Amino acid sequence: MAxxxxxxxxxxxxxxxPTLELLTLxxxxxxxxxxxxxxxxxxxxxxxxxxxxxxxxTHEAAEYADYLVVPKxxxxxxxxxxxxxxxxxxxxxxxxxxxxxxxxxxxxxxVITDAVDLEAGDEGPVATQSVFAASYxxxxxxxxxxxxxxxxxxxxxxxxxxxxGAVESLSVTFSEQATGTKVTGRTPRESTGRPELTEAAxxxxxxxxxxxxxxxxxxxxxxxxxxxxxxxxxxxxxAGWYPHTNQVGQTGKSVSPQLYIANGISGAIQHRAGMQTSxxxxxxxxxxxxxxxxxxxxxxxGDLFDVVPQPRRRRTRQATSGRATRxxxxxx
Numbered sequence: 001m002a003x004x005x006x007x008x009x010x011x012x013x014x015x016x017x018p019t020l021e022l023l024t025l026x027x028x029x030x031x032x033x034x035x036x037x038x039x040x041x042x043x044x045x046x047x048x049x050x051x052x053x054x055x056x057x058t059h060e061a062a063e064y065a066d067y068l069v070v071p072k073x074x075x076x077x078x079x080x081x082x083x084x085x086x087x088x089x090x091x092x093x094x095x096x097x098x099x100x101x102x103x104x105x106x107x108x109x110x111v112i113t114d115a116v117d118l119e120a121g122d123e124g125p126v127a128t129q130s131v132f133a134a135s136y137x138x139x140x141x142x143x144x145x146x147x148x149x150x151x152x153x154x155x156x157x158x159x160x161x162x163x164x165g166a167v168e169s170l171s172v173t174f175s176e177q178a179t180g181t182k183v184t185g186r187t188p189r190e191s192t193g194r195p196e197l198t199e200a201a202x203x204x205x206x207x208x209x210x211x212x213x214x215x216x217x218x219x220x221x222x223x224x225x226x227x228x229x230x231x232x233x234x235x236x237x238x239a240g241w242y243p244h245t246n247q248v249g250q251t252g253k254s255v256s257p258q259l260y261i262a263n264g265i266s267g268a269i270q271h272r273a274g275m276q277t278s279x280x281x282x283x284x285x286x287x288x289x290x291x292x293x294x295x296x297x298x299x300x301x302g303d304l305f306d307v308v309p310q311p312r313r314r315r316t317r318q319a320t321s322g323r324a325t326r327x328x329x330x331x332x
Contacts, residue, residue, distance in 0.1 A: 209264020
């Protein structure tokens with residue numbers, strides 16, 4: 001069976017969830033070979049092997065942290081030459097898409113971005129994409145060279161599939177361009193304790209109907225009760241009610257969680273483009289004619305200030321009222 005390169009997104013050896021999803025997809029089209037770079041690369045091997053990596057290529061060097069994406073492209077090119085894979089899979093983050101584009105150019109190959117599914121085909125891997133603001137679903141394949149494919153987070157369930165996970169050192173020669181742009185400083189992002197927006201299994205978002213920055217506390221409370229990330233529509237961000245880093249939509253971030261809850265969001269095409277591939281969509285809006293209701297799996301017509309706090313109230317009653325309240329809490 002052909003081997004498939006999987007670029008490992010990790011932080012000091014802690015493998016991030018999108019990489020484990022890539023390993024699940026890679027097993028559909030071949031044998032996953034993981035490429036882990038930078039500080040802690042060797043520490044990723046156990047997790048990667050547990051999720052199906054037959055081999056883990058590692059290379060630790062200061063260049064991966066001190067410079068931008070070119071050293072990582074150099075390493076993936078070296079891995080491609082060593083393995084001759086059937087495809088290269090990369091998480092579909094902003095950095096991942098830049099790495100994929102640069103690598104495809106070097107290899108003289110085609111690139112597919114933001115895939116939401118992957119399957120084996122007679123002439124190579126076939127990727128499923130949501131296009132034109134998620135209004136259509138297409139299937140595509142690369143017709144020239146080694147397919148380089150970026151995959152959106154939450155496109156596949158993480159599945160354990162123990163494999164050998166043999167660790168091998170990757171030989172990398174950095175190009176002249178690798179040190180062209182140096183990182184001169186870093187500012188740690190303040191942690192909210194919530195999941196990363198693009199990786200979260202549940203996202204709770206607020207829009208114009210939240211009617212003020214102070215009212216986002218209601219959205220945050222529901223998110224925290226569900227272990228969810230917090231999103232915001234462009235209208236809410238433009239009004240200064242929530243940071244742009246949390247914007248969901250065509251000019252913000254694209255999310256594809258298992259559950260997306262839209263509160264006070266009308267459902268303009270700009271917002272739908274960023275969340276339409278969510279597996280289950282729930283909307284709360286007092287306007288029964290809001291476009292968002294054309295898209296949802298479950299809709300609640302009502303004032304979000306009355307509706308949104310109810311799950312938390314029911315959880316409180318559940319702690320004190322027993323079985324009857326537990327049945328009620330499932331109704332929302």
